[in-house]
Amino acid sequence: MTLKPIAFALFLLGLMTAAAPASTFQFGVVYDGTTASLAPGSDTPGGTSLAAGDSFDLTVSAAGNGFFKAIEEFSEFAAATFSVGPSGTRVGNLVTSIYRDGSLVSSRIENNLAQLSTHLGAQTFQVAQGTEFDQVKLSYQLVSATAPTTIAPLSRILGFAPFYDQADRISFTPGSVPPIAEVGLPATALLLASGICLLGLGRRRIRPV
Numbered sequence: 001m002t003l004k005p006i007a008f009a010l011f012l013l014g015l016m017t018a019a020a021p022a023s024t025f026q027f028g029v030v031y032d033g034t035t036a037s038l039a040p041g042s043d044t045p046g047g048t049s050l051a052a053g054d055s056f057d058l059t060v061s062a063a064g065n066g067f068f069k070a071i072e073e074f075s076e077f078a079a080a081t082f083s084v085g086p087s088g089t090r091v092g093n094l095v096t097s098i099y100r101d102g103s104l105v106s107s108r109i110e111n112n113l114a115q116l117s118t119h120l121g122a123q124t125f126q127v128a129q130g131t132e133f134d135q136v137k138l139s140y141q142l143v144s145a146t147a148p149t150t151i152a153p154l155s156r157i158l159g160f161a162p163f164y165d166q167a168d169r170i171s172f173t174p175g176s177v178p179p180i181a182e183v184g185l186p187a188t189a190l191l192l193a194s195g196i197c198l199l200g201l202g203r204r205r206i207r208p209v
Contacts, residue, residue, distance in 0.1 A: 064175025081121030088147025
């Protein structure tokens with residue numbers, strides 16, 4: 001049995017217009033108090049295009065064992081946000097979380113968040129006074145967009161990354177390098193030295209007859 005021409009054409013059209021599988025991206029930024037750079041293994045944000053259904057994780061980490069600390073309580077606008085283009089309305093589901101030494105400090109969920117113009121990410125970020133954290137993670141899924149969504153080059157992205165212009169409200173303590181401990185003799189060397197000493201003492205005690 002063969003398909004009729006119209007049915008076959010509709011079948012082919014369905015294959016051609018089937019939704020592409022959603023993409024997931026992993027973006028990482030490391031900040032050392034002076035410079036922000038992409039983390040090893042990170043996808044490259046600049047130039048990445050997002051379609052409805054796509055998602056990404058943006059993780060901003062303090063280098064080494066450095067950390068941020070809130071000098072005062074505040075709510076930051078566009079805290080972990082990418083600059084995107086062209087201008088449009090974008091709706092997304094997102095979770096913004098902050099961590100200290102791998103433990104969750106606080107988290108904020110925003111569902112069906114509509115953002116206008118040219119930014120995409122966490123709309124607000126609330127931090128209590130005295131809060132210390134060394135990592136911020138934004139998990140974002142794009143639900144819909146009225147315009148194509150392409151992440152801007154890295155130089156603009158880092159301008160939107162959190163806390164770099166908040167020196168009056170957030171302090172940053174760089175990571176310290178642990179001191180190098182003195183290296184002692186290995187146990188085998190100590191045993192060898194002890195054996196040589198005992199051998200010498202034994203020879204001195206032997207008297208010729």
